Amino acid sequence: MKSDSAAGLYVHVPFCKGKCPYCDFYSITDPGAERRWARALIREGQGYRADFSAFDSLYLGGGTPSVLPDDLLAELLAGLDALRPFASESERTIECNPNDLSPERIECYRSLGFNRISLGIQSLDDTELAFLGRRHRRSDTLRALDWVRERGPNNLGIDLIYGFAGHSIARWRSTLEAVLRYQPQHLSCYQLTLADRTPFGRAAATGQPRLATPEEQADLFLFTAEFLGERGFLHYEVSNFARDSTYRCRHNLKYWSRAPYLGLGPAAHSHRDGVRWWNPASVEAYCRAVEVTGSAAAGREQLSSEQIRLEDLALGFRTREGVALEQLDPGAPRTQAAIAELLEAGLATLAAGRLRPTTRGFLVADGLSLLFVA
Amino acid sequence: MSNIRNFSIIAHIDHGKSTLADRLIQHTGLVDARQFRDQILDSMDLERERGITIKSQTVTLPYIAADGTHYELNLIDTPGHVDFSYEVSRALASCEGVLLLIDASQGVEAQTLANMYLAMEHDLAIIPVINKIDLPSADIDRTREQIDRELGLDPDEALLCSAKEGIGIDAVFDAVIARIPPPRGSCTEPLSALLFDARYDPFRGAIISCRVFDGTVKPGDILRFMSNGHTHKVEEVGLFQIVREPRKELGTGSVGYIICGLKTVADTRVGDTITHDQRPAAKPQPGFRDVKPVVFSSIYPISSDEYSALLDALEKYKLNDAALIYQKDSSAALGQGFRCGFLGLLHLEIVQQRLEREYQQAIIMTVPSVQYHFKLKDGTSVIVENPLYAPDPTEIESAEEPYIRAGILIPERYMGVVMNLCLERRGTNPRTHYPTPGRIELVFDMPLAEVIFDFYDRLKTITQGYGSFDYEMIDYRQSELVKLDILVNGERVDALSLIVHRDRARQWAVQVCDRLKEEIPRHQFKIAIQGASGGKIIARSTISAFRKDVTAKCYGGDITRKRKLLEKQKEGKKRMKMVGAVMIPQQAFVAVLKTKDEK
Ligand SMILES: Nc1nc2c(ncn2[C@@H]2O[C@H](COP(=O)(O)OP(=O)(O)OP(=O)(O)O)[C@@H](O)[C@H]2O)c(=O)[nH]1
Ligand code: SF4
Ligand SMILES: [Mg+2]
Numbered sequence: 001m002k003s004d005s006a007a008g009l010y011v012h013v014p015f016c017k018g019k020c021p022y023c024d025f026y027s028i029t030d031p032g033a034e035r036r037w038a039r040a041l042i043r044e045g046q047g048y049r050a051d052f053s054a055f056d057s058l059y060l061g062g063g064t065p066s067v068l069p070d071d072l073l074a075e076l077l078a079g080l081d082a083l084r085p086f087a088s089e090s091e092r093t094i095e096c097n098p099n100d101l102s103p104e105r106i107e108c109y110r111s112l113g114f115n116r117i118s119l120g121i122q123s124l125d126d127t128e129l130a131f132l133g134r135r136h137r138r139s140d141t142l143r144a145l146d147w148v149r150e151r152g153p154n155n156l157g158i159d160l161i162y163g164f165a166g167h168s169i170a171r172w173r174s175t176l177e178a179v180l181r182y183q184p185q186h187l188s189c190y191q192l193t194l195a196d197r198t199p200f201g202r203a204a205a206t207g208q209p210r211l212a213t214p215e216e217q218a219d220l221f222l223f224t225a226e227f228l229g230e231r232g233f234l235h236y237e238v239s240n241f242a243r244d245s246t247y248r249c250r251h252n253l254k255y256w257s258r259a260p261y262l263g264l265g266p267a268a269h270s271h272r273d274g275v276r277w278w279n280p281a282s283v284e285a286y287c288r289a290v291e292v293t294g295s296a297a298a299g300r301e302q303l304s305s306e307q308i309r310l311e312d313l314a315l316g317f318r319t320r321e322g323v324a325l326e327q328l329d330p331g332a333p334r335t336q337a338a339i340a341e342l343l344e345a346g347l348a349t350l351a352a353g354r355l356r357p358t359t360r361g362f363l364v365a366d367g368l369s370l371l372f373v374a
Numbered sequence: 375m376s377n378i379r380n381f382s383i384i385a386h387i388d389h390g391k392s393t394l395a396d397r398l399i400q401h402t403g404l405v406d407a408r409q410f411r412d413q414i415l416d417s418m419d420l421e422r423e424r425g426i427t428i429k430s431q432t433v434t435l436p437y438i439a440a441d442g443t444h445y446e447l448n449l450i451d452t453p454g455h456v457d458f459s460y461e462v463s464r465a466l467a468s469c470e471g472v473l474l475l476i477d478a479s480q481g482v483e484a485q486t487l488a489n490m491y492l493a494m495e496h497d498l499a500i501i502p503v504i505n506k507i508d509l510p511s512a513d514i515d516r517t518r519e520q521i522d523r524e525l526g527l528d529p530d531e532a533l534l535c536s537a538k539e540g541i542g543i544d545a546v547f548d549a550v551i552a553r554i555p556p557p558r559g560s561c562t563e564p565l566s567a568l569l570f571d572a573r574y575d576p577f578r579g580a581i582i583s584c585r586v587f588d589g590t591v592k593p594g595d596i597l598r599f600m601s602n603g604h605t606h607k608v609e610e611v612g613l614f615q616i617v618r619e620p621r622k623e624l625g626t627g628s629v630g631y632i633i634c635g636l637k638t639v640a641d642t643r644v645g646d647t648i649t650h651d652q653r654p655a656a657k658p659q660p661g662f663r664d665v666k667p668v669v670f671s672s673i674y675p676i677s678s679d680e681y682s683a684l685l686d687a688l689e690k691y692k693l694n695d696a697a698l699i700y701q702k703d704s705s706a707a708l709g710q711g712f713r714c715g716f717l718g719l720l721h722l723e724i725v726q727q728r729l730e731r732e733y734q735q736a737i738i739m740t741v742p743s744v745q746y747h748f749k750l751k752d753g754t755s756v757i758v759e760n761p762l763y764a765p766d767p768t769e770i771e772s773a774e775e776p777y778i779r780a781g782i783l784i785p786e787r788y789m790g791v792v793m794n795l796c797l798e799r800r801g802t803n804p805r806t807h808y809p810t811p812g813r814i815e816l817v818f819d820m821p822l823a824e825v826i827f828d829f830y831d832r833l834k835t836i837t838q839g840y841g842s843f844d845y846e847m848i849d850y851r852q853s854e855l856v857k858l859d860i861l862v863n864g865e866r867v868d869a870l871s872l873i874v875h876r877d878r879a880r881q882w883a884v885q886v887c888d889r890l891k892e893e894i895p896r897h898q899f900k901i902a903i904q905g906a907s908g909g910k911i912i913a914r915s916t917i918s919a920f921r922k923d924v925t926a927k928c929y930g931g932d933i934t935r936k937r938k939l940l941e942k943q944k945e946g947k948k949r950m951k952m953v954g955a956v957m958i959p960q961q962a963f964v965a966v967l968k969t970k971d972e973k
Contacts (some may be wrong), residue, residue: 010930033433041468108553112664113484129921190926190927191926192926193925193926193927195578214921214922217922220920221922238924238926238928239926239927252929255928255929255930255933256928258591261930263930263931267931268930268931269930269931269933269934270930271930271933276933276934278931278934285485294787301934307937307941310937310940310941311933311937314934314936314937314940315928318924318928334702334952334954334955335954337952337954338955340954340955341897341898341954341955342898342899344899345898345899345900345919347898347899360921362920362921362924363924364898364919364920364921364923364924365923365924366923366924366925367923367943368898369940370940370943370944370947373944373947374677374949
């Protein structure tokens, strides 16, 4: 079975100006390989022409796409656009760090057809930004926000981080309030998470606090949902809020609905028709593989129907849409019992044939799928 | 044959049987120094982890006496724990004598006596051996006095040794040769071999341990199993010498193994007599007394489609544990399973763990129970050892439960605490004896149900290890019994239902509710645990919900990792029993049986 729904195209830009101590995305700080990477990426994309007939979203993520020189980016985009025509109403997002932006660069993005900017602000408090090891400060950020709002596309997403050690609701609230003045269409509010092989992960392992306690994180989560909900935002995924449903990130929705997507670049993952594959997390290995073979796929799995179901449930419970009842094996006594408990505990609602997590349900979304599998 | 000696080492638990076996093995050079490890006969992982012997083990030692004579010494190391006494009694049927070990620092204990009586029943030569004389707390004189007064043996005949330090080992060999008679029997008579143990080997089928009383057996022989007349051709015979050593034949008086391609385990019955098909023995060996299980519990596969795999595992397992009794059983909530009888709670625990480790069976065990007698108002009576089938309270005229006579041997100073423990466990009619100065034997009549859980552990704890305990069934006595159910979020957990004395119902219910609270992981929702009897809730506990487990990000590159994690957790769920939407870990069913150590 080949899926017909339009696919998403993801491009992993594996370059950053410096490494943030909490981040476990794959990126390097040496820009020396940028051009080689871009050439390999186009070549890799060409290899998938037969597998993807159309794209209706493009997402440049990373790493930090905004570190790319304008001319290189233009070259890259020309190559991508030549791969497959993008549907006319495509969503085209570029992730940016505030200190990379200038009015000219924003104009450049618009001219390259980007109609959505995702700005990695993380915080508007200078001590917090220093703690997070970010290279921008409040002043750069506010300036960048002004430019984006003046010249950028009318679809702005802002990324924020909360729930680090010492974070309070009051501080968090002031960050949210300040950010909302710029009327973003989309907010991603991520609880700080520790990854093992990061400086934060190692610090925490030796007992230095980096995270708020789970209770504090839960409180901050509920506060966020309530605060943004009151201001009209749609809490459509655990960490994602949209001004209204049209501003939900189309590209990311593909991940959660198990739609097809092609990921190009080092460490990028792809999915189509129940097959997942991924590239090596190394610029060198990636480029070499593409240069020699035209492809960089380093791993591949064909999902069984059981695995597909598990993914459907796990991903579904992360979104407000939840999961269709017929996916839950409705005849099984375990299903009846689990639904009753979730409703009773206020973790889910049942309507229109779907079991949807509530805000408190989102907080425990990771294990919900397991209640419905034998 | 005059150069063969067959003997067991018997003793109370921990008195050093396996350690003495080590020294005897080393002395004969059977195992080279590099391959040696302590308690080498305790080959099962469980035995090594717990530091106790669970299975009797045979080893044939080639021994050369000082005068140059070669001997074949068949030594059987036996377990000391009371729950494995069936292992001891079967081993003794293959022997002409025993080494009765007594720990010089502990003196005679309950299983010293019980095992000595077993040896007497078999008319065996008994050599008392006082062990651990190296310990500063060893009291050889007192031990001698106990041998005299409590065992009725001649203390002057007792050997002194330290199995650990290797002291007195030569004298043990000398005594085995001089004081244990060689096997009697005739090599010209028809073959008569007693099948006293077996083990299933996936490649070779059943491996039979046997003692040849008359005749000889060799590869190619056609054997007849006297209990059912089935015949099988011998593939291999040999001796146990830590590893199996094939031999051309097993002669009269020997202890060794036979392999005859028994892939269907049903043909292998411990206690059976093996003879030649062409020239059969006139009558079988007496065999073994039946095991009388005292504790009953049902075993269910955690996932119900594993039932036939469990049946297969039980059949094979039973070859190596003749004390286990089982029959089919089923429950609405738990599906198809087996009702099993055990010799005690440790036996039960070992069966569970061996089924898991050796046969990869994930199982749930129901709360152990004894056998109750109910007289009903309609004049009929029923015997119930499964609480699920307890009659409705309104139908019961009267109920009876089994009583034991418990004999507890302790140093005098523990009299008070042990007395209290026994009274708390509904002990009645206390009597005391003073077998030797400073020691007391306390005898109580006690409901069996009160000792099957953790009585022995508690006794050990409160007497700092000095108390030992033995019991025999006496009779059934009238008792006020009630059925107790445990509910988790309103659903009854079949496996935890229990018949219990009215006065103990609340205490038990509280214990189960508390233990479950510790054992059941927090869920996304609150969990209420209740103990109910006669329609009333008599105990409760609550497990609050966890608030947060969600990870912040889940994008294209995270999905595979996330799913793999869920698959692992899903695998872990196989070790959980679902009651409604609540996942109860398998170990919770065992944990509820144990009272917490007092802080
Ligand atoms: N000091 C000392 N310790 C000994 C001696 N013999 C055995 N032990 C110790 O006593 C403990 C129990 O020894 P085992 O040989 O396992 O006892 P067992 O009688 O086989 O025990 P079960 O098989 O469980 O009944 C071990 O820690 C031994 O090291 C001895 O002669 N002296
Ligand atoms: S958080 Fe963003 S900028 Fe920082 S290292 Fe990670 S990808 Fe680069
Ligand atoms: Mg032992």
